[in-house]
Amino acid sequence: MKSLDRRKFITTTFRALLTSSMPALASVGARNAHAQSADLASLAKEASKAGRVIWYDSSPTEHIAGIIAVFNRAYPDVQVRHVRIDSNAIGARIIQETQANAPTADIGISTSDQVWTLSQQKVLLGVNWGALGVSVSLSPNANSEYLINVAPFHVLLWNKRNVADDKVPNSWEEVLDPKWRGRVGTWVRPAAFVQLAKVWGEEKARDYLVKFTQQKPYLSPATVTMAQQVVAGEYDICIGVYNSAQPAIKAGAPLGLKVLNPTPISTLYSFIPKNSQNPAGGKLLAVWLSSLEGARTYEDATDRGNRLIPGTRTADLLAKRQIADFSPEEVPEVVRLTAEFTEILGRAGAAR
Numbered sequence: 001m002k003s004l005d006r007r008k009f010i011t012t013t014f015r016a017l018l019t020s021s022m023p024a025l026a027s028v029g030a031r032n033a034h035a036q037s038a039d040l041a042s043l044a045k046e047a048s049k050a051g052r053v054i055w056y057d058s059s060p061t062e063h064i065a066g067i068i069a070v071f072n073r074a075y076p077d078v079q080v081r082h083v084r085i086d087s088n089a090i091g092a093r094i095i096q097e098t099q100a101n102a103p104t105a106d107i108g109i110s111t112s113d114q115v116w117t118l119s120q121q122k123v124l125l126g127v128n129w130g131a132l133g134v135s136v137s138l139s140p141n142a143n144s145e146y147l148i149n150v151a152p153f154h155v156l157l158w159n160k161r162n163v164a165d166d167k168v169p170n171s172w173e174e175v176l177d178p179k180w181r182g183r184v185g186t187w188v189r190p191a192a193f194v195q196l197a198k199v200w201g202e203e204k205a206r207d208y209l210v211k212f213t214q215q216k217p218y219l220s221p222a223t224v225t226m227a228q229q230v231v232a233g234e235y236d237i238c239i240g241v242y243n244s245a246q247p248a249i250k251a252g253a254p255l256g257l258k259v260l261n262p263t264p265i266s267t268l269y270s271f272i273p274k275n276s277q278n279p280a281g282g283k284l285l286a287v288w289l290s291s292l293e294g295a296r297t298y299e300d301a302t303d304r305g306n307r308l309i310p311g312t313r314t315a316d317l318l319a320k321r322q323i324a325d326f327s328p329e330e331v332p333e334v335v336r337l338t339a340e341f342t343e344i345l346g347r348a349g350a351a352r
Contacts, residue, residue, distance in 0.1 A: 040284065043287075044077065050280060055081065055105065055106065055285065056110075057108070058085060059302050063301040064084075065082070066297075071294070075288070088113075090114050091114035091115075094108060094123060094275075095117075098123045102275075103275070104273050105276065106278045108270070108271055111267075112266075113328075113334065118273070124146070125273065125276065126145055134287055138290050138309075147271070147290055149289065150304040150305055151304070151305070153263050153314070156257070157240040158236060159237075161254045162233060162236045169237070172208065176215065184215050185219070185220055186218075186220070186238055186345075190341035190344070190345045193345070194326075195266065197337055200324075202337065205337075205341075217348050218235045226240045227240055227253075230255060231253045243304045261322055262322035265325045266325070270286040292310075292312075299314060
């Protein structure tokens with residue numbers, strides 16, 4: 001057989017095999033989708049019989065109420081009660097309740113350090129999230145104790161009355177320009193700089209923070225306060241947080257926002273405690289929050305979105321950015337860096 005004829009034969013055969021297999025592949029996909037739908041229906045039925053789903057989350061209850069209302073359009077028989085708890089206190093609360101064999105959350109959403117602590121205490125339920133239709137990008141293992149949920153991320157903010165848009169720093173390096181000395185602010189906690197170490201490495205992140213403190217930055221006690229201080233003209237630019245700046249921006253304040261690259265983020269995770277009284281309800285809500293509808297609803301209510309779910313604003317904003325974030329398994333490293341970087345940042349003075 002000539003070379004050309006051989007290639008034509010192979011190509012034709014491959015196309016025929018591919019065409020003949022497509023119905024079978026489509027059938028497998030349809031069966032999987034049907035099975036996942038049946039699993040969710042079964043979860044919903046089980047959840048509806050187990051009482052209210054208790055949800056621990058740091059978001060304001062009025063924000064969560066709107067999310068629950070949309071969730072109930074899909075699952076009207078599953079009632080949810082939100083308990084607002086500071087993210088840094090959720091772990092201790094669940095551990096205390098578990099040790100007392102008392103009812104606790106059916107689903108929690110919190111930071112990587114809280115997830116790590118709960119995992120170390122062996123109080124989290126392993127779940128095969130993929131079997132429930134959750135994207136593999138949100139669940140690292142087949143039997144994972146957590147799901148990647150939302151990603152608050154750090155941004156550059158500026159007072160648009162005091163700084164022209166074309167004069168704003170376009171990079172982390174430009175923030176160190178001497179002209180910003182005494183005109184820049186940041187959170188009193190060094191979270192953004194710690195996360196940058198994931199991409200830059202410890203040495204570069206440490207050197208950067210030392211140079212940043214030489215800019216005589218204002219240290220703010222809270223991320224929401226930073227946005228307010230910039231608007232008030234107390235300083236002209238700051239390393240802020242996207243969701244904390246949104247209330248001022250939506251109110252029409254002269255506040256500009258830019259996403260620098262790399263982008264430090266602080267991922268929040270969903271998880272189900274082992275001592276849950278309604279684990280089916282917790283799983284159902286977690287799966288729904290991992291859907292496009294759930295992710296958009298949560299983002300619309302809190303301005304915190306899931307960067308791994310296409311179609312969210314957060315995914316669009318971070319699509320071309322290098323992400324700087326440590327996983328729950330890396331929390332001991334984060335704790336060490338945070339202690340060191342807190343001392344360095346503290347050289348700039350007290351929070352005000």
